[in-house]
Amino acid sequence: MRYTLPGKNLGARMEQMNRFTKNLHYFSPTGKAGLIILSLFFLMAVFSARLTTHPHDVSSGKALMPPCFDHVLGTDDIGVDLWSQLVYGARISLLVGFLTAGISGCFGALVGMFAGYTGGWMDRFFMRIIDGMMVLPDLPVMIVLAAFFGPGLAQVILVLSLFSWVFTARIVRSRVLVIKQKEYVIYARISGAGPVYLMRKHLFPEVLPLVWVSMIRLAGKAIVAEAGLSFLGLGDPTSRSWGLIIYHATRFPGIYYTRFWTWWLLYPFLALSGMVLALAFVCRDLETLADPRMNQKISGGV
Amino acid sequence: MPGDPFLFLSGDQGEQISAYSDEQIRQYKACYGLDQPIFRSYLSYLADLFRGRLGQSLYFNESVGHIVLRRLPWTVFLVCGAILFSTVLGTALGSLSAFYRNRLLDNVLYGFMMFFSEIPAFLIGLFFLFVFAASLGLFPLSGALTSFSPDRSVVQVLKDIIHHAVLPVAALSLTRLGGMYLLVRNIMISIIPKAYMRTARAKGLSRYRIFIRHGLRNALLPLTTRIFMSLGTLVGGAVLVENVFAYPGLGLMISQAVMVHDYPLIQGIFLVITLLVLSANLMSEVLYRVLDPRVKDGEG
Numbered sequence: 042m043r044y045t046l047p048g049k050n051l052g053a054r055m056e057q058m059n060r061f062t063k064n065l066h067y068f069s070p071t072g073k074a075g076l077i078i079l080s081l082f083f084l085m086a087v088f089s090a091r092l093t094t095h096p097h098d099v100s101s102g103k104a105l106m107p108p109c110f111d112h113v114l115g116t117d118d119i120g121v122d123l124w125s126q127l128v129y130g131a132r133i134s135l136l137v138g139f140l141t142a143g144i145s146g147c148f149g150a151l152v153g154m155f156a157g158y159t160g161g162w163m164d165r166f167f168m169r170i171i172d173g174m175m176v177l178p179d180l181p182v183m184i185v186l187a188a189f190f191g192p193g194l195a196q197v198i199l200v201l202s203l204f205s206w207v208f209t210a211r212i213v214r215s216r217v218l219v220i221k222q223k224e225y226v227i228y229a230r231i232s233g234a235g236p237v238y239l240m241r242k243h244l245f246p247e248v249l250p251l252v253w254v255s256m257i258r259l260a261g262k263a264i265v266a267e268a269g270l271s272f273l274g275l276g277d278p279t280s281r282s283w284g285l286i287i288y289h290a291t292r293f294p295g296i297y298y299t300r301f302w303t304w305w306l307l308y309p310f311l312a313l314s315g316m317v318l319a320l321a322f323v324c325r326d327l328e329t330l331a332d333p334r335m336n337q338k339i340s341g342g343v
Numbered sequence: 344m345p346g347d348p349f350l351f352l353s354g355d356q357g358e359q360i361s362a363y364s365d366e367q368i369r370q371y372k373a374c375y376g377l378d379q380p381i382f383r384s385y386l387s388y389l390a391d392l393f394r395g396r397l398g399q400s401l402y403f404n405e406s407v408g409h410i411v412l413r414r415l416p417w418t419v420f421l422v423c424g425a426i427l428f429s430t431v432l433g434t435a436l437g438s439l440s441a442f443y444r445n446r447l448l449d450n451v452l453y454g455f456m457m458f459f460s461e462i463p464a465f466l467i468g469l470f471f472l473f474v475f476a477a478s479l480g481l482f483p484l485s486g487a488l489t490s491f492s493p494d495r496s497v498v499q500v501l502k503d504i505i506h507h508a509v510l511p512v513a514a515l516s517l518t519r520l521g522g523m524y525l526l527v528r529n530i531m532i533s534i535i536p537k538a539y540m541r542t543a544r545a546k547g548l549s550r551y552r553i554f555i556r557h558g559l560r561n562a563l564l565p566l567t568t569r570i571f572m573s574l575g576t577l578v579g580g581a582v583l584v585e586n587v588f589a590y591p592g593l594g595l596m597i598s599q600a601v602m603v604h605d606y607p608l609i610q611g612i613f614l615v616i617t618l619l620v621l622s623a624n625l626m627s628e629v630l631y632r633v634l635d636p637r638v639k640d641g642e643g
Contacts, residue, residue, distance in 0.1 A: 180579025321461035
């Protein structure tokens with residue numbers, strides 16, 4: 042992870058990287074475990090082709106075989122190797138999670154900064170929208186939108202981003218409001234600093250840690266939401282998302298009366314839980330690092 | 344919305360989907376008003392709404408209002424049950440943790456809560472389903488009531504309903520539990536050292552009385568805030584959990600409706616759910632004023 046700030050020189054960047062790696066030591070044991078698990082998933086996603094011997098989208102063995110030497114985690118109902126599906130599914134989860142986080146994080150940060158800085162009726166207008174969207178039951182709306190836009194990864198990411206940006210916007214706006222009152226900002230404004238300069242030099246660096254934290258949290262939520270949508274059958278049916286594996290497993294007639302679930306359902310379940318938990322632990326530690334004041338009172342799962 | 348509802352009308356799952364003739368399709372469309380230009384049908388939909396009619400379901404051939412009314416109580420039951428359970432248990436465990444803070448009980452509970460609050464509700468639901476229902480056979484696999492039973496007394500029916508509801512409600516509550524627990528724990532930790540608590544103890548009030556009347560009172564407002572803020576997510580979780588447990592609520596209905604592209608039904612359910620959540624939030628504003636007269640306008 043590198044801070045890539047526009048207009049900063051190399052020295053400042055290096056210093057920030059050093060500060061970051063030093064901060065890693067402050068991670069709690071769970072945070073470190075989370076980071077390790079996340080990197081494992083990341084490696085799994087990147088090196089999928091090297092890690093699997095069977096194709097992930099074509100039947101390669103007998104259907105519903107239990108874990109054995111040839112198929113490490115067994116096969117599903119059409120004979121596709123489960124381990125390959127899991128490994129390629131990691132790609133989908135990570136892609137959806139971080140793309141959504143990136144898009145909605147950036148957009149939310151921009152809106153939040155703009156609203157916080159501008160103030161007045163425009164700020165109130167955005168706040169109304171944000172409050173309204175935060176209160177809406179997101180999953181039903183996402184279901185309808187996902188069904189409307191059709192299956193497909195891009196559509197899922199779009200729908201998820203549509204709902205995630207509000208969280209970042211809210212946090213960023215609060216912080217901007219606080220910074221706006223600070224003396225050096227007031228002096229800069231009096232001295233004639235334009236809004237772009239203020240945002241670039243003062244607001245943006247202060248807000249950035251919050252944005253990172255918010256993005257990681259959003260990534261977790263997006264991964265869960267994508268799994269949920271796939272579980273309902275609304276995700277991309279060509280992708281081997283973990284939620285989709287669970288979808289097929291639970292739609293298999295008689296799944297409850299057989300032993301197939303001990304591998305077919307268990308491993309995607311473990312993979313999803315593992316990734317979500319890892320992200321959550323990392324997120325918690327980042328929160329305490331980024332802003333020690335907002336540690337215990339506010340965090341604690343959403 | 345892409346997808347022709349008449350494709351699904353003409354065949355069940357697994358059956359041959361026969362095509363309707365053009366004449367029949369035109370007849371159906373006229374019947375459901377689908378042949379009018381979009382603007383007109385939107386206006387007539389709004390007009391119907393004001394009269395209280397939500398339209399006719401294309402797949403079930405029944406009034407959308409009736410379908411929604413039949414399913415709504417189950418979803419409300421799940422959501423309210425989850426709120427109740429998570430709030431009560433969260434408060435109890437949070438206070439316990441605050442009382443024994445930093446000792447073993449606190450650390451164990453804290454770790455436990457942190458772990459379970461992050462796992463999404465439908466995954467927990469799946470876990471419960473397969474471990475407690477399928478493997479151990481302790482709970483039923485689906486539905487809200489055992490169908491085809493002979494006449495039973497009210498008590499037996501109630502017991503049956505609760506028996507079916509335990510797993511879904513538990514799955515939904517576990518996700519909220521962590522948040523409530525943490526909130527109460529933190530508030531109580533900051534309250535306990537305060538001077539007035541010591542005064543109350545010096546006055547000779549019992550520990551319970553102090554705890555509840557003076558201590559937990561502070562948690563009341565943040566708890567209600569948290570409950571209402573999370574209502575939207577809770578409803579979303581209920582949708583997924585209903586799908587896991589085949590619980591006959593609005594959640595299951597909306598996913599079935601989306602499968603068959605039953606537009607009026609989707610619109611109706613979606614409208615009802617959103618309106619309910621929004622009005623609950625509006626009600627919460629009134630509730631704040633009642634709970635704490637100090638709350639000024641524009642707060643929260």
